[in-house]
Structure formats: C-alpha cells, structure tokens
Amino acid sequence: MVDVTRRHFIGTAAALAAPAIIRPAWAADTVKLGCLFSSSGTMANIEGRLNHVVRMAADGINAKGGVNGRRIEVVTSDPASDWPLYAQIGRQMLQQEKVAALFGCWTSVSRKSVLPVVEQNDGLLFYPLHFEGDENSKNVVYVNSPPASSVLPAVDYLMGAEGVGAKRFFMIGSDYVWPRTINKQLKAYWTSKGVAATAWREEYVPLGFSNFQTLVNQIRSFAAEPGGQPIVVLTVVGSSIPDFLREFANQGIRATDVPILGLDMVEADLEGLDTAPLVGHLNCWAYLQAAKAEANTRFLADWAAYVKAKSVPFSADTVIDPMVSAYDSVQLWALAAAKAGSFDVPEVRKAFAGLSFADPSGYTLTMTGENNYVSRGVFIGSVNEKQGFDILWQSPDAPKPVPFSPYG
Amino acid sequence: MGEGVRFWILSAFLVVAGLVQPASGGTPVHDRAGFAVSLCGDGAAQSRALDALIRSSGEDAVDDLAAAGLLLRGLLERRLVCLGDTAILLDRIGASDGREVASGAVRPADGGRSPVLGLRQRALVETALGIATLVAGETVELRSKGLAAVERRMAGVPDAVLARAQENERDPGLKAAIGTAAQGAALSSPDPVRRLAAISAVADAPSGAAVSRLSALKSDPAYRGDPAFRAALDVGIARVERAVWIGNGLALLYNGLSFASILFMAAAGLAIIFGLMGVINLAQGEFIMVGAYAAYGVQETFRRFAPGFLDLYLVAAIPVAFLAAALVGILIEALILRHLYRRPLMSLLATWAVSLFLINLVRVAFGSQNLQFGMPSYVSGGVPLYADFIVTWNRLFAIAFAAATLVLTLLILKRTPLGLDIRAVTQNRDIAACLGIRTRRVDRLAFGFGSGLAGLAGVALCPIYSVNPGMGATFIVDSFMVVVLGGVGTVVGTLVAALGIGGANVLIEPFYGAVAAKVIVLAGIILFLQRRPEGLFAVRRRR
Numbered sequence: 001m002v003d004v005t006r007r008h009f010i011g012t013a014a015a016l017a018a019p020a021i022i023r024p025a026w027a028a029d030t031v032k033l034g035c036l037f038s039s040s041g042t043m044a045n046i047e048g049r050l051n052h053v054v055r056m057a058a059d060g061i062n063a064k065g066g067v068n069g070r071r072i073e074v075v076t077s078d079p080a081s082d083w084p085l086y087a088q089i090g091r092q093m094l095q096q097e098k099v100a101a102l103f104g105c106w107t108s109v110s111r112k113s114v115l116p117v118v119e120q121n122d123g124l125l126f127y128p129l130h131f132e133g134d135e136n137s138k139n140v141v142y143v144n145s146p147p148a149s150s151v152l153p154a155v156d157y158l159m160g161a162e163g164v165g166a167k168r169f170f171m172i173g174s175d176y177v178w179p180r181t182i183n184k185q186l187k188a189y190w191t192s193k194g195v196a197a198t199a200w201r202e203e204y205v206p207l208g209f210s211n212f213q214t215l216v217n218q219i220r221s222f223a224a225e226p227g228g229q230p231i232v233v234l235t236v237v238g239s240s241i242p243d244f245l246r247e248f249a250n251q252g253i254r255a256t257d258v259p260i261l262g263l264d265m266v267e268a269d270l271e272g273l274d275t276a277p278l279v280g281h282l283n284c285w286a287y288l289q290a291a292k293a294e295a296n297t298r299f300l301a302d303w304a305a306y307v308k309a310k311s312v313p314f315s316a317d318t319v320i321d322p323m324v325s326a327y328d329s330v331q332l333w334a335l336a337a338a339k340a341g342s343f344d345v346p347e348v349r350k351a352f353a354g355l356s357f358a359d360p361s362g363y364t365l366t367m368t369g370e371n372n373y374v375s376r377g378v379f380i381g382s383v384n385e386k387q388g389f390d391i392l393w394q395s396p397d398a399p400k401p402v403p404f405s406p407y408g
Numbered sequence: 409m410g411e412g413v414r415f416w417i418l419s420a421f422l423v424v425a426g427l428v429q430p431a432s433g434g435t436p437v438h439d440r441a442g443f444a445v446s447l448c449g450d451g452a453a454q455s456r457a458l459d460a461l462i463r464s465s466g467e468d469a470v471d472d473l474a475a476a477g478l479l480l481r482g483l484l485e486r487r488l489v490c491l492g493d494t495a496i497l498l499d500r501i502g503a504s505d506g507r508e509v510a511s512g513a514v515r516p517a518d519g520g521r522s523p524v525l526g527l528r529q530r531a532l533v534e535t536a537l538g539i540a541t542l543v544a545g546e547t548v549e550l551r552s553k554g555l556a557a558v559e560r561r562m563a564g565v566p567d568a569v570l571a572r573a574q575e576n577e578r579d580p581g582l583k584a585a586i587g588t589a590a591q592g593a594a595l596s597s598p599d600p601v602r603r604l605a606a607i608s609a610v611a612d613a614p615s616g617a618a619v620s621r622l623s624a625l626k627s628d629p630a631y632r633g634d635p636a637f638r639a640a641l642d643v644g645i646a647r648v649e650r651a652v653w654i655g656n657g658l659a660l661l662y663n664g665l666s667f668a669s670i671l672f673m674a675a676a677g678l679a680i681i682f683g684l685m686g687v688i689n690l691a692q693g694e695f696i697m698v699g700a701y702a703a704y705g706v707q708e709t710f711r712r713f714a715p716g717f718l719d720l721y722l723v724a725a726i727p728v729a730f731l732a733a734a735l736v737g738i739l740i741e742a743l744i745l746r747h748l749y750r751r752p753l754m755s756l757l758a759t760w761a762v763s764l765f766l767i768n769l770v771r772v773a774f775g776s777q778n779l780q781f782g783m784p785s786y787v788s789g790g791v792p793l794y795a796d797f798i799v800t801w802n803r804l805f806a807i808a809f810a811a812a813t814l815v816l817t818l819l820i821l822k823r824t825p826l827g828l829d830i831r832a833v834t835q836n837r838d839i840a841a842c843l844g845i846r847t848r849r850v851d852r853l854a855f856g857f858g859s860g861l862a863g864l865a866g867v868a869l870c871p872i873y874s875v876n877p878g879m880g881a882t883f884i885v886d887s888f889m890v891v892v893l894g895g896v897g898t899v900v901g902t903l904v905a906a907l908g909i910g911g912a913n914v915l916i917e918p919f920y921g922a923v924a925a926k927v928i929v930l931a932g933i934i935l936f937l938q939r940r941p942e943g944l945f946a947v948r949r950r951r
Contacts, residue, residue, distance in 0.1 A: 040767065044776050044878050162451055164527045175923050205922040208882055210873050211670070213663045213803070214917045220796060221656075224616025226624060239882075242778060242874045250790050250800040256531040257560070272778030272874055274788065280530050313775035382524060384486070390524040 030073040031343050033058060033330070034093035036104025036114065041081025042208040042238040046268050047106045049314045050128065050326045051076045054103050056306045057330035067334045068341060075099060079110070081238075086110040087117045094121040100343040101126060101333050103326055107237060108132060108178035115140065124345050126333060128325035130286065132181035136403045138349065141372045143329045144321070145286050147185055148402040153378050154261055154284035155186065157393055158231055159193075164259060167228025168199045170219050172244075173235030175204040181408070182235055182263065188407035199227060209240050212247040220251065223258045234262040241269040245278055255280025255383070266320035270387040281383045282392065285321035286361060286376035290391050293362030299324065328359045332367070332374070363398045373401035440475055441494070441510030447483055448490035451526045458532035465539045466568025477540030479509065480533050489520035496520065535561045539569050548579045555586060562593050588612070595621060600630070604640050611644035614651030614795045622648060655795025660914060666803035668910030669810035673868050674883040675890035675902050676813060677861030683897025684834050684854045687745060688756040691763040692887060693880025695859045698736050699729035699866020700875040701770060704779050719784035722867065729867045730860040736766075737859025741852050749851075763880070770877040778874040787871035802871035809868040813861065817899050820857070830854050834897050893933050895943030904944055909933075
C-alpha cells in the first residue's frame with residue numbers, strides 16, 4: 001500500500017516536472033508549428049500569452065483553408081523559464097515532432113540557447129521580441145526591432161528638446177546578455193554624442209529579483225546630484241518590472257522628476273499596479289495597444305473573442321507588442337510558405353525576400369532578403385492611469401533594420 | 409497693506425462666487441478659450457501657453473487661476489477633449505458630453521481627442537496646477553497640496569507667487585510653511601540678508617538636492633568675496649551633509665529591517681515544519697501564494713458586499729489567509745505527508761509535486777496574470793521622515809506584521825499546551841510518544857500552524873510584490889537559507905538569521921551590486937555552515 005502510494009507520487013512529481021510537450025499528434029494533411037514559450041517561472045505571465053496568440057493566428061489561417069492545402073497544427077510546450085530547457089525542447093520539436101518552424105523565446109538568453117539547435121538542424125525560429133541585435137543567423141527570423149530602430153530613437157527623443165533633455169542616465173537591468181549588450185551600445189552611443197562617463201551609472205540585479213528598495217534609494221541620490229536631467233533606462237525583465245515600479249512610486253519619485261524608459265515594459269507588467277503615480281513613464285515598442293489602425297481594431301476584437309471562446313487564462317483586453325509580433329511571425333511564415341509552395345526551410349527562407357504584410361501596428365512589415373530582419377515602425381508610449389500606454393510619439397515610417405550596431 | 413486686504417476680499421468673493429464666470433479678456437491666461445485651444449495644440453504650443461501662465465501667475469486674478477487649474481486638472485486626467493477649434497471639459501473620463509470651455513454650453517465629445525502630455529509639458533502642467541491650487545485652492549488642505557507641488561519644482565516658480573500666497577493665507581501653519589518655502593527660494597537673491605536666510609532655510613530641510621543646491625553656490629563670486637556668506641554657506645553645507653549621512657544610515661537600517669521581515673515571514677512557517685517533522689517542504693512558497701490569493705478573495709468579497717469598508721480588507725484577510733493556508737497544509741499532511749515521515753527524500757519529491765500542482769491549479773482557476781489589488785492608503789506611498797529617508801507604508805506594514813507574527817508564534821510555542829507538545833515532539837519524538845503525546849495529531853496541527861504562518865506572509869507581501877501563481881518560487885530558496893542558517897526548529901534562530909541575511913544583503917548591495925550581494929551572502933552562509941552545521945541556534949535533541 002505504502003509502496004503504491006510512493007510510486008504514485010514519484011510518478012506525479014515526474015509527470016508534473018517534466019517538460020512535457022502538450023498535444024503531440026500526427027496527421028498527413030497537417031503541418032506542425034512549434035511554440036517555445038514558458039507558462040511557468042519568472043516569464044510565465046508575459047510569455048504564456050504568446051502560445052495562445054500563435055494558436056489564434058493558426059486558427060485564422062486554417063479557417064481560410066490552411067497553407068499549401070494543409071492545416072496548421074500548433075504544438076506548445078513549457079520550458080519553465082529555464083534557458084537550457086528551451087534548447088532541449090526545441091531539439092525535440094525539430095527532430096521528433098518535425099515542426100516546420102519554431103516560434104519562441106522572450107529573453108535573449110533563451111534565444112542564444114536555442115540558436116545552435118536551429119542551426120544544427122537547419123530549422124527556422126521566429127523570434128518576436130525586440131532585442132540587442134548583433135546577431136544574424138539564417139535560421140532565425142528577427143521579427144521585432146534591433147536597438148537602432150527602437151531603443152536609440154527613444155533615447156534620442158528623451159535627450160532632445162521634445163523629450164526632457166536628458167543629461168544623466170541610470171541604467172538598471174537584469175543580469176544577462178540583453179541588458180548588458182543594450183547598455184554597452186547605449187554607453188558607446190552617448191560617448192559618440194559627447195556625454196561623459198561620469199554621467200551614467202550601471203546596476204544589475206539577478207533575474208527574478210524583487211527587493212528594489214536599495215536601488216531606488218540609489219536612484220534618488222543619483223537624481224539629487226547636479227549635472228542635468230536624469231532618466232532611468234530600465235532593462236529588468238519579467239516579474240522584476242512591476243516590483244521595481246511599485247517601489248519607485250512608493251518612494252515618491254514621479255515621471256516628471258526622473259522618467260523611466262522601460263525597454264521591456266509592456267501593458268501586462270502594469271496589471272495589478274496602481275498606475276496613477278506612474279503616469280508619464282515611457283516605453284518603446286513596434287506596437288502599442290493604442291495604435292490607430294483598422295488592422296489593430298480587428299486584432300483586438302479577435303483576441304477578445306478568442307480569449308472568451310477558449311477561456312484563455314489571460315486578460316482579454318490587454319494586447320502587448322510580442323503578442324502582435326508572434327501573430328505577425330505566423331503570418332510571415334504562412335506567406336513565405338505559400339509563396340515557396342513548400343514547407344522546406346531553405347525554400348521558405350528564399351521566399352522571405354520582398355514579403356510584406358500590414359500588421360496591427362498600422363505599419364507595413366517588409367523583409368528584404370538581405371537578412372532575416374523585418375522592418376517595423378517605432379512607438380514611444382507613456383503610462384496612463386488605466387494601466388496602459390498612450391502613444392506619445394511614433395515614427396513617420398518603418399526604418400530599415402540595422403542588425404549590427406555601429407555602437408559598442 | 410490696504411490693497412492687500414482689498415485684494416483678499418475680492419479674491420475670496422470670487423472664489424465663493426464660483427469659477428465658471430466668463431473670462432474678462434486681456435493677458436493670454438484670461439482668454440480661457442484661447443488657453444484651452446493652445447493646450448490642444450502640439451508640444452510647443454502647450455509649452456508656450458503653460459510658460460506664459462506660470463510667468464504671469466504672480467499677478468493673475470484668482471478666479472482666472474482657478475479656472476486654469478480646472479482645465480489643467482482636466483488635461484492631466486485626460487478629461488479635456490479637443491474638437492477642432494474648441495475644447496470641452498468632461499466631468500469624468502469616458503463621459504459622452506461635457507461643457508465647452510469658452511461658453512459653458514453642453515456639447516457631445518464625439519470625434520474629439522484628448523491630448524497626451526509629453527514629459528516636459530507634464531512637468532509644466534504640474535507646476536502650473538500647483539501654483540493655481542496654492543493661490544486659488546478653496547480649503548487649507550488643497551492649498552497645502554498646492555504648496556507641496558510647488559516646492560517640488562521651485563526652480564520654475566516666480567517669486568511673486570509665493571509672496572502673494574503667503575500674504576493671502578489665513579491659516580497660520582500654512583502661512584509659515586509658505587514663508588519657509590519662499591525663504592528657501594531666495595538663494596540667488598541680490599539681497600545678502602535674504603540670501604543668508606535662504607541658506608539657513610535650505611539647510612533646515614536637508615536632502616541630497618539641498619546639498620547640490622548649496623554646493624552650486626560655491627562658484628558664486630560672493631563665496632570668495634564675502635566672509636559672512638562663505639561661513640554661512642560652509643556651515644549650511646556641513647549641516648545638510650551630516651543630515652543626509654544620518655538619513656542614509658537610517659534608510660539602510662530600514663531597508664535591512666524590511667528585507668529581514670520579509671525573509672522572516674517567509675521562513676517562520678518553514679522553521680516549524682522543517683524543525684518539527686524534518687519535512688523539506690518545497691510547497692512552502694505556494695502556501696504563501698495561497699495566503700495572498702485568500703487576501704484577494706477577501707478583497708473581492710468586500711468589494712461586492714461591503715464596499716464602504718474596502719480599505720480594511722487587508723486586516724480582515726489576516727485570519728482568512730491563515731485559515732486557508734492552514735487548511736491546505738493540513739489536507740496535504742493528512743493525504744500525503746503522513747505516509748512519508750522519516751523518508752525525507754520522498755517527502756521532498758512529494759511536496760515538490762504538491763507545489764507544482766498548486767501552481768497549476770491556481771493558474772487554471774485564476775489565470776497567470778498579476779492579481780489586481782486595490783492598495784488602501786495605509787500601504788501605499790510613503791512619508792519623508794528625515795533628509796532623504798522615506799518610510800514606505802507597505803514595508804512598514806510588513807515589518808509590523810512580522811513583529812506581530814513573531815510574538816504570536818513565540819506565545820503559542822512557549823505558553824500553550826500545543827506549543828509544549830510541539831516542543832516535546834521536536835526534541836524527541838519517541839519519548840514524547842511514550843509519554844502519551846499523540847504525535848500524529850501534533851504533527852498535523854504543527855503542519856497546519858506552519859502553513860498558516862506562510863499564509864500570513866502572503867497577506868504581508870501582497871502590498872510589496874506582485875501576486876501571481878508563480879510568486880512562491882521566489883521565496884523558497886531564501887526561506888531555506890534562513891531556516892538552515894538559523895538552526896533547525898528555533899523561531900529565534902530564524903529571526904536572527906533573517907536579520908543577518910537581510911542586513912548583509914542591504915549592506916553589500918550599494919557597494920558591489922545586487923548580484924554580488926547574493927553571491928557573497930550565499931558564500932558566507934556556506935562557510936559558516938562548514939564550521940557550525942547545526943546553524944546559529946541549535947535545539948538540543950537526543951536521537
């Protein structure tokens with residue numbers, strides 16, 4: 001009796017802990033797409049949504065008859081915010097599930113861990129986040145913007161007369177590749193603009209860090225020093241963002257004193273926060289929910305309907321850039337596969353050149369074939385009382401992406 | 409003097425008479441419609457209009473400032489809707505119609521747009537609104553708020569505003585406060601007497617910003633030329649620097665204490681569970697989550713049935729969270745753990761499974777987004793206490809909560825029959841059983857008690873951290889660190905270890921960064937445990 005119980009529980013533990021791939025199925029008239037988004041761990045709240053978006057996009061395409069006469073089948077997984085697990089599950093999906101393309105990763109560290117896997121297996125990974133650039137693999141499609149087309153315009157805006165004329169910078173990030181590379185590039189950029197090294201400070205916290213009291217104290221003393229308008233460049237990720245914002249507001253710092261430019265800050269990070277004392281802080285993305293476009297209205301309605309129909313455990317009226325980017329990824333893949341008339345990665349890759357797609361942001365996405373980058377527009381958003389972002393500025397057109405930064 | 413009185417009577421009359429009177433032309437601000445339209449323009453137009461308003465705010469009529477204040481508040485709250493060449497003000501966001509600013513006529517808001525403020529314009533709006541509230545606010549409370557807003561951006565406020573506000577103020581306390589603020593604003597005044605007074609006024613309100621402001625005066629020609637000025641400035645700077653230094657010390661102490669209280673709350677339950685039964689309970693973090701979700705349930709119940717008492721939900725959540733987590737704990741003990749006593753590895757795996765099960769159960773039931781807590785005023789914001797030292801209410805709440813939990817736990821362990829049983833079983837299970845103590849029952853109650861304490865931690869933490877299904881995982885490593893360092897099975901040890909780890913983290917962080925602080929503390933604990941594997945305070949037990 002005891003033995004049975006014991007075995008039972010070990011079994012339960014193993015089953016719950018294992019990175020099980022959910023819904024493996026096989027049929028000849030389908031083509032499989034794989035998702036690598038965590039629904040547990042520190043990234044769960046934001047990455048988890050993307051699984052559902054990919055499903056929604058696939059359902060939409062299936063309703064119109066699928067791609068090349070085949071229905072899309074989406075295989076999801078849970079890499080549990082554990083970076084090596086992304087690579088392991090990615091390999092499993094490519095080799096055993098034979099997925100035609102992978103859609104996945106939020107943090108750069110997870111992308112870097114999947115990179116060798118897609119390169120060895122000549123797979124295709126659609127990466128929906130804006131990131132640090134300095135990478136150009138033929139096996140990854142960088143659907144969101146590199147720093148030159150998102151971070152630098154936003155920093156320029158803040159440094160200019162239209163923004164706050166920022167002179168001093170407090171960088172605070174989670175300790176991994178994206179924040180460190182972004183900050184390295186920013187420092188080189190500021191140096192090129194004649195900003196002295198004494199005008200910035202750089203601090204890192206472990207992933208999942210939540211106790212920001214001391215750091216916010218430091219920001220207050222930094223702000224009190226003479227030398228011009230300070231800003232915070234925030235590159236912490238995941239659950240650290242709301243925890244930082246809460247402490248920042250509680251210590252009485254307003255956006256008009258020290259504005260935060262949250263490079264990974266999305267609407268979902270504001271859920272559960274009282275945003276009245278946070279109004280005015282900024283972020284920059286290739287899509288904001290407030291974007292005025294017919295495609296956006298349609299997308300928002302589709303998502304709300306999908307959440308309701310499938311009882312998705314996420315908010316029906318919050319849509320964030322990576323969701324739209326994941327949606328765009330599926331559309332781009334479908335367009336390329338249809339153009340190539342094949343699901344073979346080399347064929348699909350060849351079809352990228354000249355693709356264009358009007359996405360919910362209101363800009364038209366284009367790919368040139370020079371690299372696997374997609375050109376997107378840029379928005380600067382300003383936090384409002386309703387836990388969302390108002391559009392403060394948006395680029396006149398979609399700048400051509402520059403994969404390798406000339407700075408840093 | 410006579411003119412001042414007349415002015416006061418006139419302005420009081422105007423304030424009482426209401427603020428919706430038609431404008432009486434003249435300077436740009438008096439042209440209310442024109443002002444509203446410029447607020448509807450681009451950033452540059454907004455800045456121009458706001459600058460003009462601030463510049464003339466020393467002389468503008470009170471009712472004009474009051475009207476401008478209404479508009480600015482509307483703009484900040486996005487109730488100002490621009491319709492072509494006119495602007496209307498809504499009563500609340502999303503209202504379908506509002507009053508036209510120029511005529512007061514009711515007009516529909518269809519097709520209008522409410523401008524988004526850039527940061528520079530937002531700062532100007534805050535300044536202008538502060539001035540308007542300080543000068544034209546109807547109650548002392550409002551005017552104090554205005555003063556606070558003005559003090560935040562003293563550099564952009566004309567001297568005449570403070571002089572005027574001070575002259576018109578009837579409340580003696582506020583009048584004095586405005587006087588002090590005005591004194592401090594005169595740092596670069598040509599009058600040497602006023603300047604000295606300004607230096608001492610600034611030094612009376614020490615802060616990092618005050619150090620910067622005073623230090624900037626060192627490059628002033630008077631610093632070299634005028635010995636009295638030089639002496640006053642040096643004394644002032646020394647005073648402020650000392651105060652800031654003390655303030656920073658207090659902040660360090662407070663940060664350490666608050667982090668320690670969080671660690672203690674998270675670890676207290678574990679100390680009992682791990683100490684008593686030797687169960688390595690990996691689901692402890694999830695008990696914290698259960699407590700936080702119970703608090704959410706209480707909030708929703710209050711919102712539904714007693715919205716008037718909503719602010720008290722955190723207090724009401726205390727017993728609910730304790731009972732909810734204790735119930736879950738007792739269930740788990742009864743269903744799973746009692747079969748696995750004396751098999752630490754098995755119980756470790758089983759509690760891990762429980763933890764994953766609870767996370768996924770909550771995720772399916774509530775979704776994985778952060779829960780929406782409405783934070784009552786007693787746990788949001790903070791109050792500047794001394795120099796740059798700010799006491800944040802949510803942390804103070806956690807500290808008080810941890811202190812109460814500590815007292816309660818000690819009382820239960822030392823003064824109740826249950827506590828006696830728990831201590832007996834902790835020290836020697838077999839002998840305790842021989843003496844007639846029903847160890848199984850004690851186990852169950854102790855497990856429930858330990859889980860309940862974790863539930864309490866959930867209540868204390870929800871004003872500080874985000875509440876979501878995965879929140880428990882953040883605490884589990886830290887709590888084990890605290891319990892192992894403190895010595896298994898002692899609440900006092902847990903307290904001392906929490907204080908030590910919290911304090912060490914906070915001390916190291918400003919110098920070497922948060923990453924290094926974690927590493928150094930962990931390395932320190934490992935070294936310490938090499939020398940003293942039983943931890944700081946070991947319960948003597950016979951085996």
